[in-house]
Amino acid sequence: MPRIASVLLPMPLPEAFDYAEPEGLGLAVGDHVTVPLGPRVIRGVVTALRDGTGGNRPLKPVLERLDDPPLPPGVLTFVDWAARYAVDVAGWPLAMALRGLRHPPARPDKVLVLTGTEPARMTPARLKVLAAAREGPKSGAALAALAGVSAGVVKGLVDEGALAITLIEPDSRFPVPDLTLPPQSLNASQQACADVLGDMLGEGGFQAALLDGVTGSGKTEVYLEAVAAALAEDPDSQVLILLPEIALTQAVMARFEARFGAVPAEWHSGVAPPKRRRVWEGVAGGQARIVVGARSALFLPFRKLRLIVVDEEHDSSFKQEEGFIYQARDLAVARAKIEGALVVLASATPSLESLFNAQSGRYRWLRLSARHGAAQLPDIGLIDLRETPPEPGRWLSPPLIKAMTVTLARGEQSMLFLNRRGYAPLVLCKACGEKMKSPDSDSWLVEHRYTGRLVCHLTGFSMKKPEACPHCGARDSLVSIGPGVERVEEEARFLFPTARIAVFSSDTVMDAAAARALVASMAAGEIDILVATQAAAKGHNFPNLTLVGVVDADLSLRGGDLRAGERTFQLLAQAAGRAGRHEKPGRALLQTYSPDHAVLQALKAQDRDAFVEAELRMREEAGLPPFGRLAAVIASGPDGAALDAYVEALAAVIPNAEGVEVFGPADAPLGLVRGRRRKRFLVRADRRVDLQGFMAAWRARARIPNSVRVVIDIDPYSFL
Ligand SMILES: Nc1ncnc2c1ncn2[C@@H]1O[C@H](COP(=O)(O)OP(=O)(O)OP(=O)(O)O)[C@@H](O)[C@H]1O
């Protein structure tokens, strides 16, 4: 009986397509194949096989089977689940699962080795080549270069059988973790947490735990022991550590290397494609047993995934906002469920969602309430900027400057935290009041002094800062409003001319290597004052850092979206948590105009639980997450009339469903991006509602014009 193969293609198509299996191809689910699609030949993955013929219309055949390692069944299930969750096509998550295959496989190297046969005629040139070959296998070109002879001499030796060509596989092995190395001796509460995680692993099957420990309590040490237990369970078991920030990977990799004598496989956008290919294959083949990566590592083809750790689980970088929209923390739980694995969510400031799951018993709740050893949590103080304002045009208040002076005199380090890149968030003309905006988007241009440019942080648009106002033509009339990290750095240099000062933000630290170098020099005490965005505010251990100054503690409270309070609390508690992590006590000073705000009061009192309780009660009353669910619809298009017509049509066909409220359509706060107008709906649903089902049914009820793009964002974090 001939068979039909369903082949899913890694592109935004609504479903898998059927192809005929050519006789004798012997396909299996998970195989990589090429198939015709219109005039093109595309690679895809077999998701199902069934007996049958093509019916009336003969099916096109599968063209060939590729010999890449097949996708394990868990990955296929996960791809399908992720697509349903995101109300999107399965081709998107499949494309993510195949991302490691974009680069061609590394070819084996051809090298020459000695055979032991003497050439019939020996010459000085030949002697030199043979001597060079004795040092180990090398390519012909390398041998010739080393011996200082022409390629012809080497070829002559091959022809006469004195040298032979052999193939060497490129280095695809991953160092084997050494499980006999002694663990760090854990303190009693760490040991208790590690024991519970070990027991959960031992019970097997899907389990979830929230590792909730104050900053510097040693959560990493605890999950390292869970990793050791998972690896010891079975020689094939694999573990995945997800981190929110590339800047954090190096430090975590180093701790794994110290613990297991083996560097883990690394997976994120900063890893070069050939290396990514090797990691992908190593994960599929089972040689890569520990993977440390960014959110997209969730889509790797693990064969026997036993443990997923989501470190800094509260971090909003786990939410991918572009292309395929997903929350990696939630998907990590889903993948663990599919694989029957343990998932550990770790944070000093867990998300309200995870705390709610822990409170309700769905996750095991493991708490570490003190820092390891003698280290104490930092004191947190508020600086009321209404009483002690900075000088005009400056951003650091006298009390903060004084604290920095003392810290510097003691030979200790300070960090100034401001979650704003660039020099100034806004440039305006003092002659006509014009605010500099990007030409095709509703967002202000941010001034960057290092590059002398005005940059749109939304779209990446940038221009040279003009000499004259583009609106009224006045010269020298453009003024920078408000501070970014570059401006705070300028002020710090002015105040402390002899101090060693550096900036850490994604524009000043371009890649993983630069981030690693900066983190290392900060840890080594080579920097006195680090001015940093959130890229440096989490996870790091800087032993000599004793003062954290938060330049604008009110910043993320503005805007006022659903998570503003939660996010501010997390961000500032994390930033403050960098101080005093070793013997020397630390403190954090928060500059604010609203010292009475509940979030700042909770930070000052170090009373997270009270803050969480108050916040949860507010959410419950409003039916907001985690008590209810949210989804957004964002429609955009260059043609305003077509967009209006579409959102009106969509508003007219909202399905009738109990427990669901739809708000909108409204102009998005960012009403224009890259020349496209934007409209939004917000959907709130009770927890028991099948929100994804509702969204899919609703979208299907109105035809989408070609010029309009519709995006569904489940559990939105951005409301712009
Ligand atoms: N049992 C231990 N023995 C020795 N040192 C420890 C131990 N536990 C933690 N430490 C040290 O304490 C510091 C903080 O630990 P770690 O980085 O694991 O904390 P964390 O809970 O992950 O912190 P954060 O949430 O702030 O990132 C590190 O320098 C770590 O090496």
Ligand SMILES: [Zn+2]
């Ligand atoms: Zn002007």
